Amino acid sequence: MPRTTQAFLAAGLIAASLSTQAQDNRSLTIGTLNWAENIAVANMWKLLLEETPYNYDVVLSNVGKSVAFSGVASGDMDISLETWLPATDASYIEPHKDRLDIHDVWYQGAGMGLVVPGYVNADSIADLAGQGETFEYQGQPTIVGIDPGSSISSLTEDAIEAYELPMRQLSSSEVAMMAALDDAYQRQEPMVVTLWSPHWAFAEYDLKYLDDPKNVYGDEEAIHWFSRKGFAEDDPWLTTVLDAWQMDDDSLGSLMAKIEEAGDPEEGARQWIDENRPLVDEWLAAGEDADQPL
CATH class of the missing domain: 3.40.190.100 (Glycine betaine-binding periplasmic protein; domain 2)
Known part of the structure; x- marks a missing residue:
């Protein structure tokens, strides 16, 4: 076979391989707030979703709170992992309510x-x-x-x-x-x-x-995750998984403490995942019967 032909075939195989990898790597942008619990869970999910066989290409977009809502609503970001309801974040949601989907609670008692x-x-x-x-x-x-x-x-x-x-x-x-x-x-x-x-x-x-007899800070709330409109149809698998995700003071507190101890969000989250594999596998298993993302 002529060398020129071999070169073209090799180039074609490489291109096909890269194309397959690109299809396999699902892009996901998470709007991330500079708060300890948000940094913790965002890095945790980044590591979990980048694992094989999920192979997501996850970008953590660090933004201010109002930009998280507007960015997800506009589609610049796919999801964000923290909104407090029913009261605290209601004013942030209101301007974008027709372009956001509020999903299930993952932490009670905020x-x-x-x-x-x-x-x-x-x-x-x-x-x-x-x-x-x-x-x-x-x-x-x-x-x-x-x-x-x-x-x-x-x-x-x-x-x-x-x-x-x-x-x-x-x-x-x-x-x-x-x-x-x-x-x-x-x-x-x-x-x-x-x-x-x-x-x-x-x-x-x-x-x-400090006790708040005038109730200025309101009652206990729940933390939900939220997405751009239509995300659940585009990625039913991840929607099912995140809806199954639950954390409490012990699990979330230990994740944040591990990150604080490690001095690096990704390294601390990796250590926590290794120590809590049965729990995270339970969340991921929830998506077994869901359709894979488009």
Whole structure:
């Protein structure tokens, strides 16, 4: 056989192989929020779905909260793994409700509020009204919070007004907030922060929520995953699997703690998967009778 012919055949075989691989690798973009629990579950699902025989090509798109909803609604992202309902995220969903599908609950009992170390002499948000100077941070009575676009940030401004607190909210990142809490905790000094459950901090520190008699932060909620319109028809297998996915304080807390310990989300998630294979196999097995994605 002439070398030229051999070269063309080889090129054709390579092209066919690449085409088959491209068909086998299912593309999935997950809108990911910079929150501990969201980073944890996004990396967990990325690793699971990239395993053989699933062979997804998963991209984690790190975005702000409002962009997660608009991006999924526009189809720039396929899914996002965290929306709190019925109340917290209702305003984020409303503008896009005709272009989003809200799917099943994977975590029950989500909540948020103001949190202090267990050694702090306060049990209610109302107690802070007379203790503002006790919680000085960078020269001012302060509640240390996260990014100003978050629901908990907005609710904290409402709490400051409702309880007439002589305090400001200092918006930062979750990382900066946790660093401030850790520093105060190590020195046994008062500190009040905005926190939510689930969060790894409750496994690492002795913390307590301050009672909220005015119910500013609302009742316990559930965490759902959500998708662009039509995703369930495009990928019934993954929809079935994610609808079967359930985590509780023990499983999610241990995943977040493993990531914190490893110092790397993907490595920590990989270690957790290895240690919890029967649980993740149970989720994945739920899709056995579902149609494969188009």
